[in-house]
Amino acid sequence: MNAYPEVSGPDPDRDPNLSALLSQLQTRLNGAVCCTLVYGSCLRSGDIYDGLLDLYLVCDDYRSAYSSARLAAANWLLPPNVFYAEQKSNTGAGSDLTLRSKVTVISLRDFERGCSPAWFESYIWGRFAQPTHILYARDEYTRARMEAALTQAALTLLGNALPALPPQGRLEDLWVQALGMSYNTELRTERSGRARELVLDAADFYAALTRHHAPQLSPSFALQGQGSQLTYRSSISPTTRRWVALAWAVRRAQGKFLSVMRLVKGLFTFDGGLDYIAWKLERHSGEKIIIPDRVRRAPLLHLWGFFWGLYRRGIFK
Numbered sequence: 001m002n003a004y005p006e007v008s009g010p011d012p013d014r015d016p017n018l019s020a021l022l023s024q025l026q027t028r029l030n031g032a033v034c035c036t037l038v039y040g041s042c043l044r045s046g047d048i049y050d051g052l053l054d055l056y057l058v059c060d061d062y063r064s065a066y067s068s069a070r071l072a073a074a075n076w077l078l079p080p081n082v083f084y085a086e087q088k089s090n091t092g093a094g095s096d097l098t099l100r101s102k103v104t105v106i107s108l109r110d111f112e113r114g115c116s117p118a119w120f121e122s123y124i125w126g127r128f129a130q131p132t133h134i135l136y137a138r139d140e141y142t143r144a145r146m147e148a149a150l151t152q153a154a155l156t157l158l159g160n161a162l163p164a165l166p167p168q169g170r171l172e173d174l175w176v177q178a179l180g181m182s183y184n185t186e187l188r189t190e191r192s193g194r195a196r197e198l199v200l201d202a203a204d205f206y207a208a209l210t211r212h213h214a215p216q217l218s219p220s221f222a223l224q225g226q227g228s229q230l231t232y233r234s235s236i237s238p239t240t241r242r243w244v245a246l247a248w249a250v251r252r253a254q255g256k257f258l259s260v261m262r263l264v265k266g267l268f269t270f271d272g273g274l275d276y277i278a279w280k281l282e283r284h285s286g287e288k289i290i291i292p293d294r295v296r297r298a299p300l301l302h303l304w305g306f307f308w309g310l311y312r313r314g315i316f317k
Contacts, residue, residue, distance in 0.1 A: 003151050003208075003209075003212040004147040004148075004150050004151045005131075005204070005205045005208045005209065007043075007131045007132060007133045007205065008133065009038055009043055009133025009135060010038065010043075010048050010133070010135065012135065012136070015048075016089065017087050017089045017097055017099045018048065018087075018099060020087050020089065021085065021086075021087035021099055021101065022036060022135070022136060024085065024087060025055070025057060025085060025103060028085075029057060029059055029065040029066070029105065030064060030065055030066070030067065032059040032060045032061070032064040032065040033057045033058065033059050033065075033136075034058055034059065034060055034108060034137070034138045034142050035057075035058040035108070035134065035136060035137045035138065035142050035143070035146050036055060036056070036057055036058070036134075036135040036136040036137075037055070037056040037058065037128075037132050037133070037134060037135065037146070038053060038054060038055055038056075038132070038133050038135045039054050039056070039127075039128070039130060039131065039132040039133070040053075040054035041054075042054065043131065043132075043133055044131070044198075044201055044202075048099060049097060049098075049099060049100075051100075052100050052101055052102045053099065053100065053101040053102070054101070054102055054104075055101050055102070055103050055104065055135070056080075056104045056105075056106065056111075057103060057104065057105045057106075058106060058107070058108050058111050058146065059105060059106070059107055059108070060107070060108065061107050061108075061109070062075045062076050062107055065105065065107075070268075071269055074265055074268070074269050075105060075106070075107075075269075076107075078258070078261060078262060078265055079106050079107070079110045079114075080104045080105055080106040080110075081104070081105045081106075081265075081269050082102060082103065082104050082105075082262070082266055082269070083103050083105075083269065084100070084101070084102060084103070085100075085101050085103050086098055086099060086100045086101065087099045106124075108142075108145070110124075111124065111146075111149060112145065112149045112152075115128060115149040115150065115152045115153035115156060116149075116152055116156060117156050117159065117160070119156075120247075120250075120251070120254075121185070121251060121254060121255060121258065122157070122160070122181075122182040122185050122251055122255065123185075123186070123255065123258070124153065125152075125153040125156040125157055125160075125182075126153075126157055126179070126181075126182025126183070126185070127153075127182070128149075128150055128153040129153045129154040129156075129157040129158075129178070129179065129182070130179070130198060130202070131202045131205050132150055134146055134147070151209070151212070154209045154213065155213045155216060155217075157178050157179075157182060158178065158210070158213055158217060159217065160244070160247070160248075161174075161177070161178035161181055161182075162174075162178075162217065162220075162221060162234050162236065163234075163236045163240050163241050163243075163244035163245075164181065164241065164244050164245055164248055165177050165178065165234075167233065167234050167235065167236070168231065168232065168233045168234070169231065169232065170230070170231055170232075171206065171207065171210060171223070171230040171231060171232055172196075172199055172200070172203070172206075172230075174210075174232050175195075175199045175206045175210075176195045176196045176199050177195075179195040179198065179199070180195045181248060183195060184252055185248075185251045185252050185254070185255030185256070186255050186256070186259045187256060187259040187260065187263075187311075207227075207230055210223060210230070210232075211223065217234075219235075220234055220235050220236050221233070221234045222234075260307065263277065263303075263307075264299075264300070264303065267299050267300075267303075274291050274295065274296060274299065275291070277289075278290070278291050281310065287313075289310070291306075292306065
C-alpha cells in the first residue's frame, strides 16, 4: 500500500469540459500520455475554472509524444515543455464555459528522476512536495509509480532542507521554510506568505507525509506531539550544515538561470508565450505588464533588458 495521502480533485467523468480537454491533450501528444497530474491554486480552491488549471502530462517518452523533432529535443534538453490549452463548451444553460490550462510535459523517466535526490535542481521535487491529484493514470502500475514518485518528492525536499533549517521547531514552520527555499531557486511572482498558506491549507497532508518519512530521516530527525501541535527536532553536524547551505546557494544561482532559459525556450515551444508571461506576471503582481513592440519583433535580442526591468521593479524575485 502506497503512503501518498489521498488528495481529492476534479473528476473528468463529472465534467465533460475537463474530459474533452484531456482527450484533446492526449491526441495532441499522440496518445503517449500515461499519467496526468493536477496541482496548484485551482486544485486548492476546488474551482478549475478560476484562473489556469495546472496540468502535468507525464508521457512515455518525448519521441513518442511529439511529431516535431525540435519540440522533442527541447523537452529532452531542458525539461519540461510548457504550453497553453483551453476547452470551450456551451453548458446549455445560457452561459459559455472556458476551461483554461497551463500544460507541462515531461517523460515518466524524467519525472521520477526529478522527484529523487538524483536531480540536484529542486524544480520537480520542490514543486511536487505539495498536494497533487492524479487526474488520470493509464493503469494501476503507472498510478503506483506516480504515487511512489510523489511520495519521494517530499522526502527529497525534507532531506535537502533539514540541514539548512533550525534544529527544532514546529512542523508547520519546517515545511513553510523548506518550500520557501525551493521557491527561492526560481523566478517567482507569488506574494510572500504563499508557502504558509499552502501548508496551513494542507496541514493533515504534511503531517501524514512527515510521519511516513520520519523513520528514514532518523536518527537525526524526530517528531513529537500530536495533531496541530507536532514539533520536530534534528541533530545535524555543523559540517553538514555548511555543505548544505552551499548547495542551496548553488541551487539558487542555477535555478534563476534555468528559469530564464525555460522562459526563452517557451517563446519557441509555447504559442502566445509572451502574452502568457505577461498574464501570469499581472495575475500575481497586480501590476499591468506591457510587452514592448521591440520585444515582440526580436525577443532574443530585447527580452533580457525587459526581464531586467521587471526584476528591478520587483515584479519577480
